[in-house]
Amino acid sequence: METYQxxxxxxxxxxxxxxxxxxxxxxxxxxCVCHMEALLGFRQAYISQQLMVLREAGLLEMRRERLxxxxxxxxxxxxxxMDAMRKVTGVQPARPTKVxxxxxxxxxxxxxxxxxxx
Amino acid sequence: METYQxxxxxxxxxxxxxxxxxxxxxxxxxxCVCHMEALLGFRQAYISQQLMVLREAGLLEMRRERLxxxxxxxxxxxxxxMDAMRKVTGVQPARPTKVxxxxxxxxxxxxxxxxxxx
DNA sequence: ATAATATATTCAAGAAATTGAATACAGGTG
DNA sequence: CACCTGTATTCAATTTCTTGAATATATTAT
Numbered sequence: 001m002e003t004y005q006x007x008x009x010x011x012x013x014x015x016x017x018x019x020x021x022x023x024x025x026x027x028x029x030x031x032c033v034c035h036m037e038a039l040l041g042f043r044q045a046y047i048s049q050q051l052m053v054l055r056e057a058g059l060l061e062m063r064r065e066r067l068x069x070x071x072x073x074x075x076x077x078x079x080x081x082m083d084a085m086r087k088v089t090g091v092q093p094a095r096p097t098k099v100x101x102x103x104x105x106x107x108x109x110x111x112x113x114x115x116x117x118x
Numbered sequence: 119m120e121t122y123q124x125x126x127x128x129x130x131x132x133x134x135x136x137x138x139x140x141x142x143x144x145x146x147x148x149x150c151v152c153h154m155e156a157l158l159g160f161r162q163a164y165i166s167q168q169l170m171v172l173r174e175a176g177l178l179e180m181r182r183e184r185l186x187x188x189x190x191x192x193x194x195x196x197x198x199x200m201d202a203m204r205k206v207t208g209v210q211p212a213r214p215t216k217v218x219x220x221x222x223x224x225x226x227x228x229x230x231x232x233x234x235x236x
Numbered sequence: 237a238t239a240a241t242a243t244a245t246t247c248a249a250g251a252a253a254t255t256g257a258a259t260a261c262a263g264g265t266g
Numbered sequence: 267c268a269c270c271t272g273t274a275t276t277c278a279a280t281t282t283c284t285t286g287a288a289t290a291t292a293t294t295a296t
Contacts, residue, residue: 003211004135007203011133017122033243048244067242067293080202085125088195093121151273166274185263185272245290260275
């Protein structure tokens with residue numbers, strides 16, 4: 001039963017809609033918190049809380065670069081789990097449409113036009 | 119986010135060690151409650167409670183045959199999820215050793231010798 | 237040194253999950 | 267019908283999760 005305990009901890013991490021959305025976001029590589037904030041439309045503190053849960057589950061790692069902190073998935077095998085679950089429900093989640101603008105250096109390089117900040 | 123809500127309900131069902139053990143048990147086909155009780159070593163009411171959660175999540179269905187109630191997985195795709203998760207943890211759960219004897223007709227046909235009941 | 241920015245952490249109230257105990261119920265047997 | 271057997275359901279106490287609010291921290295800019 002100890003093995004199941006270990007698995008159940010991971011399922012617990014996936015048990016939350018916002019955390020699933022975050023993981024999907026990170027499929028394409030690392031992202032900073034402001035990016036997730038912009039894409040998902042939740043308050044910064046809330047996103048950080050969910051990131052902490054995923055980190056404590058051993059799924060994410062963070063890296064600081066100047067003011068921004070970038071998160072990335074350190075167990076890509078988790079995506080196979082998510083893909084398999086998607087076959088159970090049969091529904092593919094829609095790509096998130098950017099709710100707010102993100103001002104991090106990475107996003108600044110993005111395609112969409114934005115105001116120059118001084 | 120509604121799609122994630124639906125997925126998260128399923129992850130919630132998998133979030134529990136005993137429920138994972140039950141699902142593993144049902145990989146080989148249907149089983150009656152007394153069987154699970156014997157294999158897992160939990161009280162009957164407790165097993166039934168967990169079965170109810172899995173049923174409400176839409177993963178199981180039950181069938182009555184005389185006094186016994188047989189459960190079976192109606193979404194075998196869930197096993198792919200569990201297999202994928204097992205690759206994340208890297209640990210294979212041990213086959214459960216029968217803790218108690220089971221007296222249901224199916225188990226009576228099993229290999230182990232048992233007393234004849236009148 | 238002060239302030240601003242990006243993010244993390246702590247706290248608390250409410251909601252949901254866990255689990256033991258008690259009980260209900262349906263089908264079979266005498 | 268009364269009783270037994272296998273299983274489901276209800277209840278309540280406890281623990282855990284959720285989430286908003288407030289606050290702390292690290293880095294950079296002035």
